Amino acid sequence: MNIFRFLGDMTHLISILILLLKIYATKSCSGISLKTQELYALVFLARYLDLFTDFISVYNSVMKVVFIASSLAIVWCMRRHRVVRRSYDKELDTFRHYFLVAACLALALLVQEKFTFLEVLWAFSIYLEAVAILPQLVLLQRSGNVDNLTGQYVFFLGAYRAFYILNWIYRYFTETHFSRWISCVSGLVQTALYADFFYYYFISWKNNSKLQLPA
């Protein structure tokens, strides 16, 4: 564990807490893409299958449970909660995310570290996480104005993988045989997808204005 990875995990946790706060405090999920939340639930379920087979540390196991439980709770809330689900922008959240799942599964079958069930699913989860934010970014552009909590949620979600890139650079230079090129390439793509959001987020922060994404 190094500081970059720890900061990345904390930033990721903060993004989830902000989303839970928004949904709980405002009893609304307007501006949030259910499809992105479903993709994240799939990412965590596919990646943390080793939760019961490989014990790495208490921290690692606890965080995996928190990520799986929170992502499923958010999906349940947006689908079933009688008050929250009424505020879901169903007509705006139309990204065909099934194509993302199919493409990532196909890529994972072609490119993975070892052709085993767990490794293919792990690579699938890494590829899917890189593109999971797309429905959310499309929804933000369509819904025009972005409320503060939603903007902060997306910002921290983008920042977490940027910390992980620093972690991979650090591990590359400090550990002899560290080679996580699948994670690194996907992590770079993932963070790059946030580039324009970060730009508009910075502009809105500098001008102290409302976050506006160009349609």
Next chain:
Amino acid sequence: NSTNDVKDEL
């Protein structure tokens, strides 16, 4: 086995 085999990252 080497660290990079074990998926020690979240």
